[in-house]
Amino acid sequence: MTEKALQQLKTAEIEKISHLDYFNIGITVDCVILGYDEKELKVLLIKSDMQEFSGLYSLLGDFIKPDEDLETASYRILKERTGLDDVYLEQVHTFGGLKRHPSGRVITIAYYSLIDIRNHKLQLSHNELHWHPVTEIRKLAFDHKLILDTCLGRLREQVMEHPVIFNLLPEKFSLRELQELYEAILGVELDRRNFRKKISIKDWLVDIDEMENNVPHRPGRLYTLKKQYKTKGSGTKVLALH
Amino acid sequence: MTEKALQQLKTAEIEKISHLDYFNIGITVDCVILGYDEKELKVLLIKSDMQEFSGLYSLLGDFIKPDEDLETASYRILKERTGLDDVYLEQVHTFGGLKRHPSGRVITIAYYSLIDIRNHKLQLSHNELHWHPVTEIRKLAFDHKLILDTCLGRLREQVMEHPVIFNLLPEKFSLRELQELYEAILGVELDRRNFRKKISIKDWLVDIDEMENNVPHRPGRLYTLKKQYKTKGSGTKVLALH
DNA sequence: TAATAAATATGTACTTACGACACATTAATT
C-alpha cells in the first residue's frame, strides 16, 4: 500500500467520520451583557465581522473550547470583553436552528449577564464595543435579536421573584434609581409611594445614613441591599414585587 | 494490509478526530417525560445500556441529527418512545460538564414533557421502559438525576403561573384529581375549599355536566379546561395559584 | 433673601386576595 493510498484512505475515513452524525456541529456561547445607565437598560454589542451581516451588530460570543464547560466559557467571554469577573450570569436558552449561522451548523447557548456600568473596574476590550439602549434595537446579526428578546423576557420574570436587579446598580443607590430601573425593565410606570412601601415592607435594604450614623431622614438618601440577600447566583431569596 | 490493521488505522483516526477542537463534542437531547398516575408524578426511564451505569436507569435521549433542529429531535424521541406526537414540550437547560459522559464530551439539551399516561394512544416502544414515581428516585445514570431535578424545579415554577398542569390530566377530570396533582407537584397540602375557590374564581374550567345539560350540582362532577386556555406551548394565559 | 417649584418622605382609606374554619348536601357503606 503506497503512502498516497494510505493518505486517501485516511481522508476517506475523515470524510466519513466528519459526515457522521454528531461531529459537524459547532457550539458557541453568546452573552447578553446588560447594564443600566442614563435611565436606560443597555446591552453590550459589537459590530459583526461577517460579510453577510455587514453593518449589523451582534452579541458577544465565542466557540467553546474542548476542555471548557459552558459556564467557564461564558465567564471567559465576559472577562475578555469587560474585564469583570465577579458578575451575575444565568443560562437562558439554547438556540439550534439549522439556518441560524451562514457558515454551517452552529448551536449556541445563550446567557445573560447583569453588570454595573458605573463599576470602575469595567474596561471594554475594544473600540468596536458599544452600549445600546435595548429599546432602540431593531435588528441584529444572526438570530441575535431573538436571543436578546428571550433574555429580556427572562430578566422580566426573574426581576419579579428574585433580587437580581441589584447587580445592575452600584453599591449605593437611591430608591428613585431603583424604581426607575424596575420601570425600565418592566416597561411600566410604578407609583412612587406604593413602590417604596413594598420595598421597605420586605426589609431588603439598609439605609446607609442610618447605618453610618449620619443625619437620617433627609430626602435623596442612599440605600444598599442587605448582605443576606447579596448573591451572584439566582439565589433562593425571594423578593416578590407582585 | 490485514483487515485488523485497517481497523486499527480507522480507530486511530477516529481517536484523532475526536480530539480536534469543536468537532469532538457530541450533542444530545434528553427528555424528562412526566406523567401522572395512581396519585403520583412519574417519569419515564429506561435501563441504561452503558457498562459504567449497569443497573441504573436513565432518561430518554439521543444524539441530534445534522439536519434536525432541537425541537424536532425532542419530538422525534417522544414519538419514538411513546407514540405520542401532540404533547407539551419545553426546553429547560443545557448541561455541558466535561465529565458528564464517560465516552467523551457530550453536551445535552434537556426538555421536559407532560403527557397523560391514561391517553389510549400511549404505546411504549420497549419493554425496558418504565414509569417511576419521582419521589422514589435516588440515583440515575450520567448526570440525569440533576437534569430530572432541574426539570422538576422548572415544572413547579411553571405550574404556579401557567396552565401547563392540564397536559398531565385526561380531558375530563374532577377537582379533587386536579388538586391532588397540584399537591404531588408542589409537595404541599392544599385546603380543599380554598383551592376550589381559586380555581373557579379564575374561570378556567367548564363543568361538563352543565355543558351537556345533565343533572348539575352533584358531587364528583367532571370538569374540562376551557378551550381558550388550551395550549401545548407555554402560552401567555396566566393561571396564578399564588 | 424670600418666594416658588420640584422632588422626597410618610400616611390614610378602600378594595381585593388569602387562609382558617363551619356547615350542608350527596354518595357509598353497613
Next chain:
DNA sequence: AATTAATGTGTCGTAAGTACATATTTATTA
C-alpha cells in the same frame, strides 16, 4: 334506615394591593 365518607358552598378576620393626599426638604429663581 343509619352511619360514614366525600363533595359542594359560605363566612370572617387578616394581610396585601391600589389610589390618592399631605407634609417636608432641597433646588430654583425672582
